[in-house]
Amino acid sequence: MKIIVCMKQVPLSSKVEIDEETGNLKRMGAATRTNPFDLFALECALRIRDQIGGTVTVLTMGPQQTETMIRDAYMMGADDAVILSDRKFAGSDVLATSYTLSRGIRLLGGADLIICGRQTTDGDTAQIGPAIAEHLHLPHAAWVNAITDVNEKRIQVRQDLASVFQISEMKYPCLITVDKDICVPRLPSYRRKAEAAAKPIRMVSCQDLPDPDMTRFGLVGSPTTVERIFPPPAGAGSVTLEGTAAEKAGQLFDLLAAAKYF
Numbered sequence: 001m002k003i004i005v006c007m008k009q010v011p012l013s014s015k016v017e018i019d020e021e022t023g024n025l026k027r028m029g030a031a032t033r034t035n036p037f038d039l040f041a042l043e044c045a046l047r048i049r050d051q052i053g054g055t056v057t058v059l060t061m062g063p064q065q066t067e068t069m070i071r072d073a074y075m076m077g078a079d080d081a082v083i084l085s086d087r088k089f090a091g092s093d094v095l096a097t098s099y100t101l102s103r104g105i106r107l108l109g110g111a112d113l114i115i116c117g118r119q120t121t122d123g124d125t126a127q128i129g130p131a132i133a134e135h136l137h138l139p140h141a142a143w144v145n146a147i148t149d150v151n152e153k154r155i156q157v158r159q160d161l162a163s164v165f166q167i168s169e170m171k172y173p174c175l176i177t178v179d180k181d182i183c184v185p186r187l188p189s190y191r192r193k194a195e196a197a198a199k200p201i202r203m204v205s206c207q208d209l210p211d212p213d214m215t216r217f218g219l220v221g222s223p224t225t226v227e228r229i230f231p232p233p234a235g236a237g238s239v240t241l242e243g244t245a246a247e248k249a250g251q252l253f254d255l256l257a258a259a260k261y262f
Contacts, residue, residue: 001054001152003045004111006101006132007038007073009066010122034069037117039185041178045115046077046186048150054112055079059104061089061097067201074196075188081199082108086206091219094123098131099216103209105136113155114175118143129177140175141168145182 012031045056058073060066061084070081084104092100105111114136116129126142133140141157148167149156156169157176206212215221239255241248256262 001049001052001113002109002111003049003054003056003113003115004105004108005038005042005045005056005058005073005078006114006116006128007042007058007060007069008035008117008120009033009060009062009069010035010120032065032068034072035117035120035122037119037121037178037180039117040180040182041115041117042073042076042078043183043185044147044178045113047183048113048147052150052152057081057108057111059101059108060084061092061100061104064203070201071196072188074199075190075192076186077189077192080202082202082204084204084209086217088206088214088217091222092217093222093224094125094127094131095223096217096219096221098128099135099213099221100209101128102132102135103212104204105132106210107204107208110136110173112172114138114173116175116177118177118179126177129175133175136173136175138173138175139170140177141170142177143179144176145179147182 009032012033042056042058048054049056056078057080058070058078059082060069064083064085066083066085070078070083073081082104084100089096089100105114114129114132116132118129119126120128130140130142141159143160144157145160146158147155148158149169154169154171155174155176156167159166159168160179160181206214206217213221219225241251243251
């Protein structure tokens with residue numbers, strides 16, 4: 001079983017800098033963490049590998065600083081990792097990002113199973129996984145909150161489609177995106193720390209990808225653009241109300257009225 005997990009490094013907090021010309025986040029040098037949903041995807045892959053055998057490869061697109069995330073993935077048990085890193089990828093929207101990742105998957109010779117987190121905490125589109133599947137012409141199931149059965153030939157999953165749960169079964173190759181309720185990610189193993197530090201990470205540029213269409217990468221390949229983007233304002237802190245319940249209710253009413261909430 002060959003499993004590829006698509007992961008992403010995202011800003012650690014809302015305190016991020018914005019490029020005023022492009023509207024993109026300034027990722028270089030910013031504090032980052034692994035996208036939380038992707039940790040559930042990696043854990044699912046590791047459990048499937050432990051159950052039926054195979055390998056788990058982590059694939060990401062981003063600057064070289066994403067190596068930190070890859071080392072953590074190695075400490076969790078990933079077998080291999082590839083970083084797609086090139087200035088030509090900068091400013092990619094969902095379509096360009098998913099196309100780039102699909103080229104990376106083709107470079108790796110494809111996979112039996114591709115697993116993505118449901119969404120990222122910076123973009124929140126929940127579209128990357130299904131879009132990768134479309135680029136690769138693969139069946140896919142999104143919003144998976146349980147793997148009900150898995151073997152060497154097929155996988156059966158339960159999808160949470162808001163108003164209904166759906167059981168879907170697919171033969172390999174296929175792609176799934178998983179929700180945070182599916183499992184509890186394991187902690188990185190410090191026994192593997194030394195091994196993880198020595199493991200190679202393959203860096204891939206645009207020219208390394210198979211049959212790259214240069215009109216489909218980065219800003220050039222992004223049909224959607226960000227009109228305006230800004231970090232959310234910092235919280236104003238707390239207000240302590242004093243007095244009886246009735247007095248505090250009146251004070252709260254006055255505060256809400258002053259803030260024009262009604």
